[in-house]
Amino acid sequence: MNRQHYHALSENAIMIDFGKQLSIEKNARILTLAEQIANNPFLGFVESVPSYTTLTVYYNPINFHQDSFKQVCLLLDTYLTEMEENNYQSRIVTIPVCYDESFGFDLEEVASHNNLSTEQVINLHQTNEYHVFFLGFTPGFPFLGGMDARIAAPRKKIPRTNIPAGSVGIAGQQTGIYPIASPGGWQIIGRTPMSLLQIKQQPPTMLKPGDKIKFQSISKQAFLNFTSS
């Protein structure tokens, strides 16, 4: 058992460390492990939470007589040894975004920060394909990788107290979408009319870790039609 990969986050959670660097391949391994545990759970398994370079496994210590940490580590070793190689299937999801200035409050600021026109920012933002590493922060909030460094911009000095649901933003080298209205410091460049939460369905979020997404520019009229349809 290679103990250094395991960290007891608490008495009922083990964080498995997959190493320092983040990559799409590593993310696929993390998500594959998560899926294999979920499909074939050990007694006492509660849930697992992926992040950039870790998978955290929550369990109920009541199911173990003593030293549950050690026993769960041994179980996780077995999953890791028997893990099939990255068979994680990615979907491609297209997300319509209206980059109109009435939604993209900070589009101008992002453009001038990078010496670009607003059209160039929009083009660069919708050219790349993004990878959903995991969801967190708020329900359905995707942590995305793959943004063009030419449109990176620092967070707002004074965070907004309320960013509307659907807002698409940039913070440093990251881009993301706010599924629910929340406070935040991201530079807002547009808004999607698509709901990232579908709380009556399983799963309750539109995006899943491992998905690929593309942004597609739509007009304000298309945005309004989408909302009312």
Added chain:
Amino acid sequence: MGIRIIEEGLLTTVQDLGRFGYQSSGFSVSGAMDSWAMQLANIILDNDKGEAVLEMSFIGPSITFEADMIISLTGADMSPKINEKVVKNGKPLSVKNGDTLTLRTAKSGIHCYLAIKGGLDLPNFLNSKSTSLRAQVGGFHGRKLVVGDIIPILTPIQAASFNWSLSPFLFDYISSNDLTIRFLEGRQYDWFTNQSKQHFETEAYQTTTQSDRMGYRLKGMPIHFIHSKELLTEATTFGTIQVPASGQPIILMADRQPTGGYPKIGQVINVDLATLSQVRPSQSFTFLKSTLKEAQTLMNTRQQQLSSLQTFCTLKWKEWDRCK
């Protein structure tokens, strides 16, 4: 048929043991801040220990019962009265249709729990009745309770008064003056200077008034990093002690986000979460380092204690059933 809020209090929400299975979709676990007191409120009534209850924080509400029922109160002492008559925490209380429970400001601690025998008649959202305030889901319409709300209950029960109660010693942690919160080393424990690690264990910390169900913000000796390093966002849990750039720690509580990007100096051990949740702003406490082995043993002992209290209460209710 239910309980009607006639005076609001400061923050009253419906909570159970939390929403598990959806953290990877970004949903907070939520659930009771003090799950020890919350489970005991249910155990007193022979409910499932994870049945949804009302969590009432800082200032309690006033409630009119719109059916006969049996209730229990645990946790913070909010000077409970039923129809102006003083009643006690920690025992079954029989109330009649039209009776009013009044609660005041907590005398010590923060959170008081009200359980109803048979439970609340509310729908599950993603396997739980816990209110998640930020996402506005679960509990009673995803929000705190306000004047005029009627929370339906499942089973009205008529009963005479009860002459037994749980030992008040079970709730001693709420009024204790000598507060020590034990912790395990966090994953980034080595990121902090030796001096700061020492301060963390010897200096007194207090929670600030900016604290809420998501996190307790601390003030005290600032904690310094050896180098400034960026942490890639990773999982957090109830009791995770994060240190942002300001150096003033934040302890993540029930409504925490599933993931966070601040380095973790420590993790509050499970059996001390109840104590921590009841610490009032400006009340001082100190941290003490524990080990995983000690924390696991304490947690097992606590579980056994809960089971034996459950056995005791179940017996009391069997007697009651026979004598009815």
